[in-house]
Amino acid sequence: MVKKVQALVIGAGPAGLCGSIAMAESGVEVLVVDEGIKPGGQLPKQTHKFFGHEGFFASIRGFEIGDKLYKRAIDLKVKFKMKTTVSGIYEDGIVLYDRDKEEAYDIKADFILIATGASERFISFKKNYLPGVYGAGAVQTLMNQYRVLPGKDFLIVGAGNIGLIVAYQLLQAGANVKAIVEASDKVGGYLVHANKVKKMGVPILLRHTIVEAIGEDKVRGAVISEVDEKFRPIKGTEKELVVDNICLAVGLQPSVELAAQARAKIEYIPELGGYVPYRDENMKTSVDNVYIAGDIASIEEASTAMIEGYIAGYNIAQKVTGKDLSEKIEKMKIELEEFRRGPFSLKVRRGLKKFGINYPEGGYRTEQQKDDGPAGKLRVKIECPQNIPCNPCETSCPTGAISVGGNINGIPHVNYDKCIGCGVCVMKCPGLAIFLIQEQEKHSIVGIPYEFELPEAQERVLLLNKNGEIVGEGEVEKVVKNNKGKTHIVFLKIPKGLENEVRHFSKIKLEDDEIVCRCEEITKSQIEEAINEGFTDFEELRRYLRISMGPCGGRVCRLQTLSIISMKTGIPISELESGRFRPPSIPISFKAIIRGDEKDEI
Amino acid sequence: MPRRVAKHPILGDLEETNEIEFEFEGQKLKAFKGDTIASALIDNGLDIFGFTDSGKPRGFFCAIGKCSSCLVIVNGVPNIRACITLVEDGMKVERQKGKGNPVW
Amino acid sequence: MKYKVCIIGGGIIGTAIAYFLGKMGETSVAVFEKRYLSSGATGRCGGGIRQQWSTEANVRLAMRSVQFFERFKEEVGMDIEYRQGGYLLLSYSEEEAQQFEKNVKMQREQGLEVEILSPKMVKEKYPYINTEGVVLATFCPTDGHANPHKATFGYAKAAEKMGIEIYTHTEVNEIDVENGKVKGIQTSKGYFECDVLVNAAGAWSREVGKMAGVELPTESYRHQIFVTEPLKYFFPFMAISFSKNFYIRQALHGQFIMGQGDKDEKPGINENVTFKFEKEMAKKMTKIFPFLENVRILRHWSGEYNMSPDAQPILGKSNEVENFYYAVGFSGHGFMLAPAVGEAIAEMILLGKPVHSDISYLDKDRFKKGIVQEKNVV
Numbered sequence A: 001m002v003k004k005v006q007a008l009v010i011g012a013g014p015a016g017l018c019g020s021i022a023m024a025e026s027g028v029e030v031l032v033v034d035e036g037i038k039p040g041g042q043l044p045k046q047t048h049k050f051f052g053h054e055g056f057f058a059s060i061r062g063f064e065i066g067d068k069l070y071k072r073a074i075d076l077k078v079k080f081k082m083k084t085t086v087s088g089i090y091e092d093g094i095v096l097y098d099r100d101k102e103e104a105y106d107i108k109a110d111f112i113l114i115a116t117g118a119s120e121r122f123i124s125f126k127k128n129y130l131p132g133v134y135g136a137g138a139v140q141t142l143m144n145q146y147r148v149l150p151g152k153d154f155l156i157v158g159a160g161n162i163g164l165i166v167a168y169q170l171l172q173a174g175a176n177v178k179a180i181v182e183a184s185d186k187v188g189g190y191l192v193h194a195n196k197v198k199k200m201g202v203p204i205l206l207r208h209t210i211v212e213a214i215g216e217d218k219v220r221g222a223v224i225s226e227v228d229e230k231f232r233p234i235k236g237t238e239k240e241l242v243v244d245n246i247c248l249a250v251g252l253q254p255s256v257e258l259a260a261q262a263r264a265k266i267e268y269i270p271e272l273g274g275y276v277p278y279r280d281e282n283m284k285t286s287v288d289n290v291y292i293a294g295d296i297a298s299i300e301e302a303s304t305a306m307i308e309g310y311i312a313g314y315n316i317a318q319k320v321t322g323k324d325l326s327e328k329i330e331k332m333k334i335e336l337e338e339f340r341r342g343p344f345s346l347k348v349r350r351g352l353k354k355f356g357i358n359y360p361e362g363g364y365r366t367e368q369q370k371d372d373g374p375a376g377k378l379r380v381k382i383e384c385p386q387n388i389p390c391n392p393c394e395t396s397c398p399t400g401a402i403s404v405g406g407n408i409n410g411i412p413h414v415n416y417d418k419c420i421g422c423g424v425c426v427m428k429c430p431g432l433a434i435f436l437i438q439e440q441e442k443h444s445i446v447g448i449p450y451e452f453e454l455p456e457a458q459e460r461v462l463l464l465n466k467n468g469e470i471v472g473e474g475e476v477e478k479v480v481k482n483n484k485g486k487t488h489i490v491f492l493k494i495p496k497g498l499e500n501e502v503r504h505f506s507k508i509k510l511e512d513d514e515i516v517c518r519c520e521e522i523t524k525s526q527i528e529e530a531i532n533e534g535f536t537d538f539e540e541l542r543r544y545l546r547i548s549m550g551p552c553g554g555r556v557c558r559l560q561t562l563s564i565i566s567m568k569t570g571i572p573i574s575e576l577e578s579g580r581f582r583p584p585s586i587p588i589s590f591k592a593i594i595r596g597d598e599k600d601e602i
Numbered sequence B: 001m002p003r004r005v006a007k008h009p010i011l012g013d014l015e016e017t018n019e020i021e022f023e024f025e026g027q028k029l030k031a032f033k034g035d036t037i038a039s040a041l042i043d044n045g046l047d048i049f050g051f052t053d054s055g056k057p058r059g060f061f062c063a064i065g066k067c068s069s070c071l072v073i074v075n076g077v078p079n080i081r082a083c084i085t086l087v088e089d090g091m092k093v094e095r096q097k098g099k100g101n102p103v104w
Numbered sequence C: 001m002k003y004k005v006c007i008i009g010g011g012i013i014g015t016a017i018a019y020f021l022g023k024m025g026e027t028s029v030a031v032f033e034k035r036y037l038s039s040g041a042t043g044r045c046g047g048g049i050r051q052q053w054s055t056e057a058n059v060r061l062a063m064r065s066v067q068f069f070e071r072f073k074e075e076v077g078m079d080i081e082y083r084q085g086g087y088l089l090l091s092y093s094e095e096e097a098q099q100f101e102k103n104v105k106m107q108r109e110q111g112l113e114v115e116i117l118s119p120k121m122v123k124e125k126y127p128y129i130n131t132e133g134v135v136l137a138t139f140c141p142t143d144g145h146a147n148p149h150k151a152t153f154g155y156a157k158a159a160e161k162m163g164i165e166i167y168t169h170t171e172v173n174e175i176d177v178e179n180g181k182v183k184g185i186q187t188s189k190g191y192f193e194c195d196v197l198v199n200a201a202g203a204w205s206r207e208v209g210k211m212a213g214v215e216l217p218t219e220s221y222r223h224q225i226f227v228t229e230p231l232k233y234f235f236p237f238m239a240i241s242f243s244k245n246f247y248i249r250q251a252l253h254g255q256f257i258m259g260q261g262d263k264d265e266k267p268g269i270n271e272n273v274t275f276k277f278e279k280e281m282a283k284k285m286t287k288i289f290p291f292l293e294n295v296r297i298l299r300h301w302s303g304e305y306n307m308s309p310d311a312q313p314i315l316g317k318s319n320e321v322e323n324f325y326y327a328v329g330f331s332g333h334g335f336m337l338a339p340a341v342g343e344a345i346a347e348m349i350l351l352g353k354p355v356h357s358d359i360s361y362l363d364k365d366r367f368k369k370g371i372v373q374e375k376n377v378v
């Protein structure tokens, strides 16, 4: 007997969880399926505080957000099936593969919300197959969920938010980060994130890339080099680093296989992350009962994923129950509009425009605050120079001293008449971008947000500036602990004149083979050769070389292959055929199918 | 346990969990309950999970069951993804070399 | 633009015809493929090459093809992973067994070497097969399998080297017929004149026939098929049963490829797949091949069988439109017949009639005389 649910949510990340909450609130019977061991998607791996506003859990750490959403969903009687992969959306049903019980069975659903998120991209460099070359998400999973560090000395490739966050998390877990290399000429992630690692002495090498992993059996080092304006390594600029781990944080691509199998129209919109399903402003795809939300729709971040989840959820609930939920939907749409006004949403705005969805931009403050406030008073100094969608500084201040200037993307300014130096905002700011300063008679005081093992009062320390360079010596005055939020404040006595310098401290003791397809071991040069022979379609290459025919189903290599085709033929990826997304999306055993067929409940 | 993150400024100290014992390539190793095969191997300092057909060493890559880089042989059955399979007491894990052998 | 011969369809049949035309010296030839090479049934098929058929004609045509497959690498210049590991046909009832024995007698008369095996002998040879219920089996050691993509690419690349043009992503939308003769074709990349037009459009053969005003009695039915994760290569032959309705083989890369037919399919082009298929296959196949239990299904897809009323191909030249040829209706076994068919059609076009194979009995007008069904099909 085939089971039926009113709504099936695929993916228990922020988007899927919020979608399920929206539906369950309105009385819809929801089943959430996720292949992970813990609900929350990316959230349980994240130990840093999230940006956004407090209505959507800003200033709370990722793993705690996951727990909160999950609890809310459970209270609303949402049903969960974890460790279960939706292995395919077939003409005659949706197949769930329960890995734990080794069972696969089909169900039906009136509505499907696909919130499968994204998977990591891979890049080519020599010997990139060696153990020790790992995806950033994999390192996070191991380090923060299983609490093991897969190495001691890390090189991080990519200075987007993920690369920066992983670097910071690695430092927190006790590893060394030797460098972050970034091919473009600027840091792609938020500056406040970059500053967190820079001040701890991690160099961010712009216009640099990795060219080779060193080692025979596993990674023993890495060769990096400078790149020219076309991102080609410049000969003679190579440097060797001794690392035992190369962590790739080169971007994400939406996981669209299931949406494609559900016959949703897939388009190539690079601004949204590559292949994405078409959707309207209600998150409905080209198929009437199939909705999407979160990273599968556009690579963004948790707050927008949550809001999209609500929008999709309320829309489905409206159709299932016949209730008018337009007020709630409108409210969420306005939230989304406010989030997406800033410069970091430019790509998403451009991408969505291609779907005929327009978002306004601007309407927030862009100028920096000029004055530092009255010398001698204990007061804050905010170093948050970019228009990012974040405002806990404003909402947490008990005296209302901070404002971000209209929209959430504005740059925070302090009203020094109101600031009493209480430090609440310092502990709340997810960017660790707020410091306390005070000039005293013989020395000055600076209060630093701190998330590492705490020093003792009176301890002598080396003072570091925002690039991690030593600027002097000082002494710990006192430590204000924050047991709940875990962002503590360390007050340092420092030489006068360094109030705007000291941002961190340390204790005084102080081509061979570029694999593209991992499963079938196919190299970049093999692909290029085949293209020269005239195989210029992804499907032709796949059939000829067996690229992306291995157990990973093409997740790792599809886009990379398409990029190689595009580079060699000059045809933009958007005009190439993406190839098929064949089910199952995870290999399922014969045993599982047989066992699943014998059971009669979900 | 060499690579365990026992103390963490945000996540706190590692909770006490039961230790279990499993075998890797005939060698007895310890793991925590709740470990995947991958996390247990990494903790024991073992990065090489197997070899490809052409003899290249292979470890994990995605850690979430998507890339099939981490295939090992568990109790004789090949093609098991080490990163999403929990270790069990007495489990016998071996490095997979290329494709697995059929079992009948 | 003008070509002597235009061929519609970039599958194994279309490219084989192009190759043989070129080999016989005619290089003013163009192949038109609406998607990419092998995007139709060819790229979706099981790749089996079998000579054990129930009608003499099919046996002969298949034997001729095998001669070409054996020399493919030297002659055409591509390694198509061809292996002659044999085909094991399993019968599960007395009646089926008797039919098998009759077939073997006929096949031997045609010069084919075929063994008859008792269940015990099967078990001894292949201990990993559960022979429960098997009445007898037949085995032809020169049957085998190959990689259908590579075979298509092989023919196409060799043809191109001889100067033949292959137009991919080019759809033929209209056929220009005047006074009972094809003058040219209208495609998505413009108009092409031709002296001869060949319909090798696989699942779309009937539609293409209609464009020329020629009624071809073919109908397309979906066939599903899947492939598993690879295991070490140990299963060199193709196993097949008509009554249990399955076929299975292991590719050189190690994956198992298998499928079955479905009597409930409705005609029409359908590229979706069903979970029902996986359930039925899982149950059936793990019984007969217990080693599959812990093996995982990796990719599942479907393609079309272009069926004719008697499950045999329709080959020849139309008498309504004088320069219109067709090689269609392969009913699930066009891959293995492609070399012989390619040769025969090329000979028909250039020499007026086929020289090496008699295909006159496969003309489309044969159905007027009644139907002799090919029984050995899944």
Ligand SMILES: Cc1cc2nc3c(=O)[nH]c(=O)nc-3n(C[C@H](O)[C@H](O)[C@H](O)COP(=O)(O)OP(=O)(O)OC[C@H]3O[C@@H](n4cnc5c(N)ncnc54)[C@H](O)[C@@H]3O)c2cc1C
Binding pocket: C008, C009, C010, C011, C012, C013, C014, C032, C033, C034, C035, C036, C037, C038, C039, C040, C041, C042, C043, C044, C045, C046, C047, C048, C049, C170, C171, C172, C173, C200, C201, C202, C203, C204, C208, C223, C224, C225, C259, C302, C303, C304, C305, C327, C328, C330, C331, C332, C333, C334, C335, C336, C337
């Ligand atoms: C699941 C399955 C398993 C099979 N197993 C076997 C097996 O083991 N052994 C065996 O021998 N056979 C097998 N077959 C059958 C075999 O695949 C086919 O008989 C054979 O591939 C037919 O080749 P073709 O070139 O006629 O058709 P196709 O490969 O379908 O080629 C026809 C081409 O014509 C193109 N086309 C159509 N209309 C137009 C137009 N208007 N303009 C331009 N291009 C057009 C199509 O895009 C297509 O690429 C199987 C088939 C299936 C579906």
Ligand code: SF4
Binding pocket: A379, A380, A396, A397, A398, A399, A400, A401, A402, A414, A418, A419, A420, A421, A422, A423, A424, A425, A426
């Ligand atoms: S230190 Fe206290 S008073 Fe001053 S801005 Fe921060 S929260 Fe407001």
Ligand code: SF4
Binding pocket: A192, A382, A383, A384, A390, A391, A392, A393, A394, A404, A412, A428, A429, A430, A431, A432, A433, A434
């Ligand atoms: S200063 Fe305000 S806007 Fe900037 S990161 Fe901190 S909380 Fe967010």
Ligand code: FES
Binding pocket: B059, B060, B061, B062, B063, B064, B065, B066, B067, B068, B069, B070, B071, B081, B082, B083, B084
């Ligand atoms: S590491 Fe990718 S599947 Fe296990």
